[in-house]
Amino acid sequence: xxxxxxxxxxxxxxxxxxxxxxxxxxxxxxxxxxxxxxxxxxxxxxxxxxxxxxxxxxxxxxxxxxxxxxxxxxxxxxxxxxxxxxxxxxxxxxxxxxxxxxxxxxxxxxxxxxxxxxxxxxxxxxxxxxxxxxxxxxxxxxxxxxxxxxxxxxxxxxxxxxxxxxxxxxxxxxxxxxxxxxxxxxxxxxxxxxxxxxxxxxxxxxxxxxxxxxxxxxxxxxxxxxxxxxxxxxxxxxxxxxxxxxxxxxxxxxxxxxxxxxxxxxxxxxxxxxxxxxxxxxxxxxxxxxxxxxxxxxxxxxx
Numbered sequence: 001x002x003x004x005x006x007x008x009x010x011x012x013x014x015x016x017x018x019x020x021x022x023x024x025x026x027x028x029x030x031x032x033x034x035x036x037x038x039x040x041x042x043x044x045x046x047x048x049x050x051x052x053x054x055x056x057x058x059x060x061x062x063x064x065x066x067x068x069x070x071x072x073x074x075x076x077x078x079x080x081x082x083x084x085x086x087x088x089x090x091x092x093x094x095x096x097x098x099x100x101x102x103x104x105x106x107x108x109x110x111x112x113x114x115x116x117x118x119x120x121x122x123x124x125x126x127x128x129x130x131x132x133x134x135x136x137x138x139x140x141x142x143x144x145x146x147x148x149x150x151x152x153x154x155x156x157x158x159x160x161x162x163x164x165x166x167x168x169x170x171x172x173x174x175x176x177x178x179x180x181x182x183x184x185x186x187x188x189x190x191x192x193x194x195x196x197x198x199x200x201x202x203x204x205x206x207x208x209x210x211x212x213x214x215x216x217x218x219x220x221x222x223x224x225x226x227x228x229x230x231x232x233x234x235x236x237x238x239x240x241x242x243x244x245x246x247x248x249x250x251x252x253x254x255x256x257x258x259x260x261x262x263x264x265x266x267x268x269x270x271x272x273x274x275x276x277x278x279x280x281x282x283x284x285x286x287x288x289x290x291x292x293x294x295x296x297x298x299x300x301x302x303x
Contacts, residue, residue, distance in 0.1 A: 008049040012042055013075045019043075019055070020072035023063050098284050101130040103139035103148035105207050106231045107249060108272070112295070113152070120291050127284050135230075136207035143275055149285045152292075154207035156273035166274040166289055168296040171249040173211060173268040175261040176235070178242045184259035191219040191247075191265050198226035200235050200244035208232075211270045212247050218267055272296075 009016070018028040025043070029036040047053050052067040064072070104113055113131070120127050132142060140160060142148040152168075159165040175194070177183050183193075194216075201223070202209040216223050226244040229235050235246045240257025247263070249270070254260050262268075274292055276285070 005049045005051075008046060009075075010078075012046060013079050015039060015042060016046075016054075016068075016072060016075045017079060020064060020068070020075070023058075024061060025055070098124075098126045099128040099130060100150065100282075100284050100288050101132070101142075101148045102150050102152065102288070103132045103134070103142045104152035105136055105139060105154060106133050107208065108152050109133050115295060116288065116291060119295060120288055123291075124284075124287065127287065135203070135205040136210065137205035140275065143277060146277070149276065149282070150288060151275040152272070153275060154270045154272050155210050156275055157271045160275065162278070163275045164278045166276070166293070167271060168273050168292060170269050170271050173215070173247050173263055173270060174250045175263055176239045176246040176248050176255070176258045177261055178239055178245075179257055179259055181245070181259065183245075183261050186261060188262040188264040191215045191263060191268070192221050194245065195221045195224070197224065198244040199223055200227045200229065200238045200246040201225060202232075202235065203228045203230060206230070207270065208248065215247065215263075215265060215267055219265065 015028065015032055018031045019025070019039075022028055022031070025039050026036045029039045032039070043054055050067070050071075053065045054068040054071075055062040056065050102113070117129055120129075132139075132148065136153045136155065139148070139151040139153050140163075143151040143163070154171075156163075156165045157167065175183065175189055183189050199212075201212050213223070227238050229238065232248060235248060236255035236258055238244060239246050240255065247268075250260060274289060276289075
């Protein structure tokens with residue numbers, strides 16, 4: 001008798017709701033923009049599928065049967081649910097287009113990243129940020145796995161294979177020593193002079209650790225590592241406690257208990273840039289890149 005009344009009814013929910021509103025085949029057809037015979041044929045086909053009449057004569061017109069009056073509110077509800085679903089999809093798509101997933105080295109989280117977010121949102125409050133921070137290696141892994149849109153990291157010159165790089169600024173690297181250390185009064189020191197110093201540094205995979213390894217390799221000196229940490233706050237705390245010295249980015253405010261000593265080595269600096277996949281460039285991502293350029297150009301060497 002009936003194959004699948006639900007499948008038969010689904011394409012015609014709007015027609016059923018229109019008939020419920022006006023109880024007039026010709027007017028319902030005009031509302032839907034279809035010929036009146038099409039509505040009549042569809043009604044007869046649905047009646048066979050459902051197994052109950054939907055319309056009955058009423059003078060020169062028609063009216064809904066009790067079965068149709070029972071069914072119409074459910075049809076309206078189904079349309080409303082589908083409309084809400086489409087709106088949710090549209091909202092999610094719009095949100096995806098205005099969301100920027102930013103992976104960044106921990107050393108950039110105190111000043112540059114908050115200033116970036118504030119500036120972008122001042123211009124466009126609809127932009128959302130999803131943040132992740134960690135080692136340089138993990139940031140680039142997130143980018144390549146398409147879990148991030150931009151990776152703010154160091155040592156992007158030369159650019160890693162398969163990535164687009166926007167250079168932003170350079171940071172000088174200095175020697176951090178505890179207050180009272182003999183090197184604290186020196187005008188500058190070389191990396192070669194640190195051969196016997198216990199070194200506090202970040203773990204392998206962090207951008208700063210890569211810069212430190214290169215500096216020592218260029219100077220022909222082996223590292224004598226006392227402690228390895230995962231953020232600059234830990235490094236400065238260990239140095240201030242007299243547990244070693246560290247090479248770190250120069251800051252405008254010297255950490256408490258430490259002294260910043262210039263390094264005389266020509267390579268004592270690191271580049272900071274924004275890495276992206278070459279095929280990803282939503283309007284929101286491009287806006288963030290533009291803001292990054294403006295901030296770092298105006299601020300010189302941002303921290």
